[in-house]
Amino acid sequence: MSELEILKYPNRQLTKPCPPVINIDGRLQGQIDQMFKTLYVSQGLGLAAPQVGCLQSFFIYDLGLQEKKTSHAHERIVVLNPEIVEMEGEEIADEGCLSIPGYFEKINRAYRVLMKGLDREGKEIRIEAEGLTARLFQHEIDHLKGVLMLSHLSRLKRDMFLRKFKKQKKQAALK
Numbered sequence: 001m002s003e004l005e006i007l008k009y010p011n012r013q014l015t016k017p018c019p020p021v022i023n024i025d026g027r028l029q030g031q032i033d034q035m036f037k038t039l040y041v042s043q044g045l046g047l048a049a050p051q052v053g054c055l056q057s058f059f060i061y062d063l064g065l066q067e068k069k070t071s072h073a074h075e076r077i078v079v080l081n082p083e084i085v086e087m088e089g090e091e092i093a094d095e096g097c098l099s100i101p102g103y104f105e106k107i108n109r110a111y112r113v114l115m116k117g118l119d120r121e122g123k124e125i126r127i128e129a130e131g132l133t134a135r136l137f138q139h140e141i142d143h144l145k146g147v148l149m150l151s152h153l154s155r156l157k158r159d160m161f162l163r164k165f166k167k168q169k170k171q172a173a174l175k
């Protein structure tokens with residue numbers, strides 16, 4: 001089983017909203033397994049289906065990859081058709097994205113959320129989370145709506161990002 005290619009900004013696939021998962025079948029399970037492999041290779045915490053070109057509303061995560069910082073054990077979690085049903089508080093913290101490699105910026109997110117969805121077998125799940133995990137849920141669910149973390153930046157910071165991005169692209173083209 002090989003890993004999948006992670007689409008990078010400004011790939012337009014990343015700005016398309018994803019329809020809900022309808023068929024929970026072998027093909028979906030294979031896609032999920034490949035996504036976990038991709039997540040481990042890239043050392044991210046979470047990965048949304050559209051980031052690997054699969055336009056379906058689900059994401060995966062494993063906070064075990066943050067072992068040194070938290071007490072989470074390795075746990076492969078899949079959430080199909082996720083939806084945030086409650087949120088409260090605010091927290092500004094650094095955020096990054098596998099589709100925007102090397103870029104980290106402070107983003108304001110709700111501090112605590114309650115998310116509902118389905119697990120990989122189609123069973124209903126509800127997960128309450130705060131801090132980093134709540135941030136991850138909001139980030140991944142944004143991906144499923146075709147929204148990148150750049151949308152949460154102030155205009156000034158977004159302009160700075162775009163300038164830096166264009167410059168890097170130009171330099172890469174010269175090589």
Ligand SMILES: [Zn+2]
Binds near residue numbers: 096099
């Ligand atoms: Zn991301």
